[in-house]
Amino acid sequence: MRPTIVWFRRDLRLSDNLALAEAASLGKPVIALYVYDTNEEAHMGGASQWWLHHSLKALAKSLQEKGLQLVLRRGDPLTIITQLQQETNASHILWGRLYSAYERQLGEKLKKHFSDSDIITSSFNNSLLFEPWTVLKDNEPYKVFTPWWKKAISGEIDFKYTKAPSSIKPYKNIASDTLNEWQLISPHWGHKFDDQWTPGEQGGKKRFNFFLHHLIENYAKDRDLFAKDGTSKLSPHLHFGEISPRYCWQRVYDAGYSLKNKGAESFLRELGWREYSYYLLYHFPTLPTENWRDIYNNMPWSQSKADLKAWQTGQTGIPLIDAAMRALWATGWMHNRLRMGVGSFLTKNLGHHWKKGLAWFDDTLVDADEASNAAGWQWIAGSGADAAPYFRIFNPTSQSEKFDPEGTYIKQWVPELQHVPAAYIHAPWEHAEKLKSYGVELGKDYPHPLVDLKRSRQEALDRYAEFVKKA
């Protein structure tokens, strides 16, 4: 019997994988394929590569339990898939849809390549609740989140996930790379994340269960507290498609919650922000590379390598910023509010282009996502669709006073300040003399602030206002 190729992309799971379910239902032998795409457009940062390694390992194990081999190949996906089809005489090629211009083109080219043959190519929605072309206003995309979300949830929202196929007919073993030869784990990241994360479908479901049973109830208020494990931490699992938003949605409803509960509503709305980021990427494919609002195109940006380095390494002398950036380096993850805070600091107070921040996040986040990262950076820089207005500049001092009042989070990541009382920890430069009695001399034990927050804020406001005026 001619086999079916299932091309796994960012849907590294067995349950609610509609391409795999379809393959199983065809009753033909299945080839499970993952292609490590070496094209420039598919570049993946270091932390994400660590995750991918472990996620593929987990997927291979789950497939093996069903008797299937995970075939690993490296190169250009189109070349590899067409070669594999020839090698095996496959009759079907199935995959989950992705939404960047490059990823969509891959699917389109594959369909075109086989269009004059008897080979069936089909793609499935494995990543989203609302595919980008389904929620429009007079055939145009929504440019603001809230009306888009209202419209999206006003329709059919009875999302159901599909269980993993109970049996899948395996194809005979064929040539495959080994995961280790891809060397996805650089010594740089290798050891650091091991005890923090469990990549893979089982790890994602476990974390989801924990969130559902212990955190969702208070999510709306706890999600802002930096020292608290109050959010789902599902972003890397969702990014790699180890769990699906349909799964999350149904499980939330099955547990008796709905959009009417504060915690659940807030969580589902955040899933909505993820969806909206893909929506923007689909309708505005240059989102990761160009200002969505072009009025800022000629804005002068700082070129200071020293400032950028201080930001990246958590040496700015602003405790909350340093804590967040060091936590990112150590864990591959950061709270949403802190992403906004460090983004605001980089683009507004330090005057660096948002692309510098995006690139750093891309390399260091385990959930680095082309859509959410670009939407997040453009939002905070004020250049994006439905962006924060340029005059909204986060004040890291009041943010930490409000959301880390005791300085617990700061002390965890900036141990230089661990003996400093809460009253002085948020803005240590205002208490330089007092700090000495807690063993901290500014400029020696902990840096002086890189910029004066008030002055740099005003300079940013002036810079932006000038461009808004010209527009």
Ligand SMILES: Cc1cc2nc3c(=O)[nH]c(=O)nc-3n(C[C@H](O)[C@H](O)[C@H](O)COP(=O)(O)OP(=O)(O)OC[C@H]3O[C@@H](n4cnc5c(N)ncnc54)[C@H](O)[C@@H]3O)c2cc1C
């Ligand atoms: C500058 C900046 C860059 C960002 N880069 C990324 C990125 O590369 N990858 C990424 O997944 N998210 C990104 N985000 C969004 C958000 O910060 C993370 O999704 C969230 O912090 C992940 O933590 P969590 O899983 O505990 O989220 P929760 O608060 O538990 O939310 C549940 C899920 O909703 C989604 N979500 C939550 N907030 C957002 C948001 N603002 N935008 C889009 N989706 C959201 C995520 O998939 C998340 O897992 C970025 C935000 C900013 C401001």
